[in-house]
Amino acid sequence: MADLVSVVVAGINGYGSGYVKKLLTHKQALLAGVVDNAPERSPYLPDLRERGVPVYHSLRSFYKEHHADLAVIATPIHFHTVHALEALTNGSHVLCEKPLSAMENDFPLWEKAVKEAQRWAAIGFNWSFSKTVHALKRDRMAGMFGRAKSLKTLVFWPRNTAYYQRSDWAGKRFSQQGQAIFDSIANNAAAHFLHHLLYVLGDKIDTCANVVDIDAELYRANPIETFDTCILRAKTDEGAALLFVASHATEEEAGPMFALEFEKATIEYRCNNKTGHVIAYFKDGSTKVYGRLGVTHDDSFAKLDDCIEAVIDPNKTVPCTYETAFAHVQIIEQLKQHPIHEFANVKQVDGYRVVPGLADALFERYENPQQHGFTPIKETLKT
Numbered sequence: 001m002a003d004l005v006s007v008v009v010a011g012i013n014g015y016g017s018g019y020v021k022k023l024l025t026h027k028q029a030l031l032a033g034v035v036d037n038a039p040e041r042s043p044y045l046p047d048l049r050e051r052g053v054p055v056y057h058s059l060r061s062f063y064k065e066h067h068a069d070l071a072v073i074a075t076p077i078h079f080h081t082v083h084a085l086e087a088l089t090n091g092s093h094v095l096c097e098k099p100l101s102a103m104e105n106d107f108p109l110w111e112k113a114v115k116e117a118q119r120w121a122a123i124g125f126n127w128s129f130s131k132t133v134h135a136l137k138r139d140r141m142a143g144m145f146g147r148a149k150s151l152k153t154l155v156f157w158p159r160n161t162a163y164y165q166r167s168d169w170a171g172k173r174f175s176q177q178g179q180a181i182f183d184s185i186a187n188n189a190a191a192h193f194l195h196h197l198l199y200v201l202g203d204k205i206d207t208c209a210n211v212v213d214i215d216a217e218l219y220r221a222n223p224i225e226t227f228d229t230c231i232l233r234a235k236t237d238e239g240a241a242l243l244f245v246a247s248h249a250t251e252e253e254a255g256p257m258f259a260l261e262f263e264k265a266t267i268e269y270r271c272n273n274k275t276g277h278v279i280a281y282f283k284d285g286s287t288k289v290y291g292r293l294g295v296t297h298d299d300s301f302a303k304l305d306d307c308i309e310a311v312i313d314p315n316k317t318v319p320c321t322y323e324t325a326f327a328h329v330q331i332i333e334q335l336k337q338h339p340i341h342e343f344a345n346v347k348q349v350d351g352y353r354v355v356p357g358l359a360d361a362l363f364e365r366y367e368n369p370q371q372h373g374f375t376p377i378k379e380t381l382k383t
Contacts (some may be wrong), residue, residue, distance in 0.1 A: 033066050164224055
């Protein structure tokens, strides 16, 4: 049996705590160290101390004394590039949380670091590590569905005031030091589902489609610098239409859901109680069930197992690398040029800022995208 894979985790609070929890009991990995500027906030600090896991305030300090086969980067968006590059320079493979970066011009830095280190860098878009999604994608690449016509996805995940107050970067365009963040529903919580539309259309298991035309409506109900509601329409270079509908400001929770229309089949998914099944409905009346696809905390850590296995087996393909994730960065870069509109009729309900009627209006856009065209959603809400 191969030696245990040594792993360092940068960012052990928030989402990073899930990595710590998994690694404390992982059968193929050894937690070589953790890094955080406030480790005392971690509920797992007593366990880490008891097991003698080194705790540092910077990756540089960790690497001065230790090595790690894999570095997990779960720090805020504006630190992804600098921390990933630090890890690569010190000989670690990288699993970095999404997104790759908030800046398109960071890509050459990743490319250079990966090449010089001769290591890989994975980006943690959860569904891109799903066996269900891989089975679906392989059938698409084999031509089972025919040409892609339109792909759409929707998610309503209400977020309260505490969500935007949990850190000094939530909902911000830039940090106090001027680092790009552009935290938004499209670049954080629902980024997985936007990226999924691109990922399914990639011509290899680790590639995405190219988007050539984008239009978007961006809105906010919360007092943030970016947007909490988005309707994004795009086209791929092969002519497929994409639609991404997402909001943190609805009264109801819904999704994620998607419908992928091809010449020979439509693939559908509706999440209920954090899970659902992906099913292809073929034009000849037959169906194919691809399996379960979930959004729970446990579902999101298949990427960790995949990356640990890829360290052990150099022949294993990492399904979502920094190159795979770049298409998403390019979309976020284009969204920076779009205006953000304020919702006028915002209500405060149990700590949530919500827009009455928004869920119905957005769902109607999702169900009948051709009928509504480019009429702004704010005009619909006036009626």
